[in-house]
Amino acid sequence: KNSYLRNSFNLGKKIFNPVLPLMEDEEEDAQNDNGADIEHKSVLKLQSSSSEGYILSPRDITKLLNEHVRSMTTALATIKETFPPDTDDNIVANSEAYLSLCTAHLSNLCSNFLDSMAYVENLMETQLYNAIGKRITPDDLETFVKFHNARLLSPMPQPFSHAVRRPEHTPVGLVSIESSDKDHKCIHTHTRVVANAMLNMPLNAATMLELTGKQYLHGWLNHRFEKHHKDYKLVARARQFSAYILVVGTMTGPNSIEPLDAIIIQNKDEVMIPLLLNELPTAKEFKDAIKSLSPEQQSFARAYRSMQLQSSVFGCVVVQIKPQLEVLLGLPQNALDKEMKLTQDLMELFTEYQVPSDLLSYDGRSEGVALEDKLDNVRKNVKAVIDVIGGEKKKQMELAKARTDMAIEQKIQNMGENDAVEESVACFAHGGVPAASARRMRAAPMMMAMQSRSMAMDVSPLMSSASAESRSRLKQARAVTGRVSSARYSAKPDVRQLQQQQQQQQQRQTRIDSVKDFKGRTDLSSDIGTSMTKSDGVDFTLLPQLLDAAVEKTDEASALRSTIIKTGQSWLRNRQDNLLSGLNLKSLGA
Numbered sequence: 001k002n003s004y005l006r007n008s009f010n011l012g013k014k015i016f017n018p019v020l021p022l023m024e025d026e027e028e029d030a031q032n033d034n035g036a037d038i039e040h041k042s043v044l045k046l047q048s049s050s051s052e053g054y055i056l057s058p059r060d061i062t063k064l065l066n067e068h069v070r071s072m073t074t075a076l077a078t079i080k081e082t083f084p085p086d087t088d089d090n091i092v093a094n095s096e097a098y099l100s101l102c103t104a105h106l107s108n109l110c111s112n113f114l115d116s117m118a119y120v121e122n123l124m125e126t127q128l129y130n131a132i133g134k135r136i137t138p139d140d141l142e143t144f145v146k147f148h149n150a151r152l153l154s155p156m157p158q159p160f161s162h163a164v165r166r167p168e169h170t171p172v173g174l175v176s177i178e179s180s181d182k183d184h185k186c187i188h189t190h191t192r193v194v195a196n197a198m199l200n201m202p203l204n205a206a207t208m209l210e211l212t213g214k215q216y217l218h219g220w221l222n223h224r225f226e227k228h229h230k231d232y233k234l235v236a237r238a239r240q241f242s243a244y245i246l247v248v249g250t251m252t253g254p255n256s257i258e259p260l261d262a263i264i265i266q267n268k269d270e271v272m273i274p275l276l277l278n279e280l281p282t283a284k285e286f287k288d289a290i291k292s293l294s295p296e297q298q299s300f301a302r303a304y305r306s307m308q309l310q311s312s313v314f315g316c317v318v319v320q321i322k323p324q325l326e327v328l329l330g331l332p333q334n335a336l337d338k339e340m341k342l343t344q345d346l347m348e349l350f351t352e353y354q355v356p357s358d359l360l361s362y363d364g365r366s367e368g369v370a371l372e373d374k375l376d377n378v379r380k381n382v383k384a385v386i387d388v389i390g391g392e393k394k395k396q397m398e399l400a401k402a403r404t405d406m407a408i409e410q411k412i413q414n415m416g417e418n419d420a421v422e423e424s425v426a427c428f429a430h431g432g433v434p435a436a437s438a439r440r441m442r443a444a445p446m447m448m449a450m451q452s453r454s455m456a457m458d459v460s461p462l463m464s465s466a467s468a469e470s471r472s473r474l475k476q477a478r479a480v481t482g483r484v485s486s487a488r489y490s491a492k493p494d495v496r497q498l499q500q501q502q503q504q505q506q507q508r509q510t511r512i513d514s515v516k517d518f519k520g521r522t523d524l525s526s527d528i529g530t531s532m533t534k535s536d537g538v539d540f541t542l543l544p545q546l547l548d549a550a551v552e553k554t555d556e557a558s559a560l561r562s563t564i565i566k567t568g569q570s571w572l573r574n575r576q577d578n579l580l581s582g583l584n585l586k587s588l589g590a
Contacts, residue, residue, distance in 0.1 A: 015101075016071040020112070141223055145223045162318075172242035178233060191217070191219075194538050200256045201317065232277070234273040234275055244266075251541055266347070278565075282552075314565035329361045331375070335371060342378065360381045363381070
């Protein structure tokens with residue numbers, strides 16, 4: 001049996017394999033071809049006699065196929081002579097040998113085909129590498145597209161990097177979309193400036209903002225290889241003593257945007273927001289996918305795709321804070337340009353304490369008042385509110401300190417009285433403690449209480465001193481408790497004494513837990529004190545559908561896909577806590 005299989009395997013190697021990566025010059029082939037027809041011996045017969053579209057001429061391909069048929073016929077005849085006929089007595093006969101030979105040869109054909117394709121692709125890649133002088137990467141493709149777009153398109157795509165500024169003013173910040181790699185290159189978009197129109201942005205069910213100013217429509221064509229995906233981020237930067245609000249969301253109509261996230265950028269902040277690119281199927285892919293669905297399912301799929309296309313317009317709104325403060329406070333335009341301290345105080349009052357604007361705005365009614373008088377009035381109102389907040393902070397800190405001292409006194413008195421009672425009971429039961437020592441031990445809690453009362457009369461205004469005093473008193477109270485416990489356990493107890501000691505131990509543990517809980521509350525009070533110091537426009541939603549219909553007619557390769565842009569959850573912010581410290585990178589939750 002093994003000999004038969006070995007012979008079949010050897011015969012499979014002798015069969016000619018017509019799958020070869022052969023290429024030749026068409027001119028030389030035309031000179032060598034004498035024009036004589038060749039009989040086709042294989043099942044496969046070429047339909048065209050022209051050499052156009054083939055690597056080899058039909059004549060040469062016919063020769064290869066005829067040689068394959070000849071070698072295959074010879075191998076089958078050899079098997080018929082070598083192997084026994086098909087009978088019930090023979091385990092391996094002609095049929096098994098034929099099957100083994102054919103499967104082995106099919107495997108050789110497939111292997112040769114894969115090797116030939118790999119050889120041709122490697123040959124083409126090597127030739128392209130030799131012609132260009134380097135291996136093409138996704139960054140090289142992006143550079144190539146930018147270079148030719150600058151020559152072919154007018155106007156050419158511009159970097160998505162916009163300065164946040166008012167007319168005739170210095171920019172207060174910068175908003176851009178950059179790649180997340182080490183180069184941080186800005187994307188290039190086709191930009192169109194839309195006429196000034198009003199944009200509605202709802203904050204909640206009862207508040208609607210009306211935004212005016214320039215509107216820009218950007219179209220981004222992102223080129224990439226099939227399996228290569230690059231990450232991008234929206235970066236917002238602000239200068240020192242400057243601030244603005246960045247709002248990101250989705251366009252929901254011709255003059256409306258749905259805000260999803262917002263953040264205040266101020267004082268050299270650098271906020272990096274990751275962007276998620278969700279690619280949609282092309283129009284041809286979508287139609288091919290819904291062919292087998294029912295009419296109802298196809299209608300639902302079309303409606304859902306229409307919703308996806310309309311929601312694929314990513315919106316970004318920049319609201320400058322200084323002009324809004326001037327309008328809110330009743331000040332003329334550009335009044336706060338050089339009022340850095342006043343602007344910082346106003347930002348703190350509005351953001352940290354949510355102070356109503358009526359308490360800070362200009363009180364006068366006359367329009368002929370000088371600018372400096374209006375600013376003085378606003379400064380006076382700001383100072384009054386800050387003084388009120390400072391007074392409230394001081395009152396709350398004093399109240400918290402008084403509560404802390406009172407709680408400490410009550411805890412020490414309770415611990416002293418309970419320990420004195422326990423000591424007297426233990427001394428009466430055992431009779432082993434001298435009277436003088438007992439008197440000193442009984443007097444210790446009262447002395448501590450008197451000392452604590454005298455200390456409470458001279459109180460430091462800082463919460464840290466109160467916590468230090470409480471820790472020292474608690475240590476003294478524990479020391480007295482320890483001495484009483486050692487005296488109490490000096491003699492051999494009986495059963496009743498053991499029960500009393502267990503009850504006393506439970507009471508002591510309860511007091512210790514309450515003291516620990518009380519210490520935690522004193523620390524929280526210090527944290528509270530610290531925190532107190534601290535017209536109609538263009539309907540953008542219709543553009544994706546128009547582009548999708550236009551691409552469907554012209555994009556034969558079906559390679560252009562609509563993309564939904566969303567913001568990620570992990571935002572990063574570089575912030576300088578004060579002018580003397582460096583930038584501190586912190587993660588923000590969206």
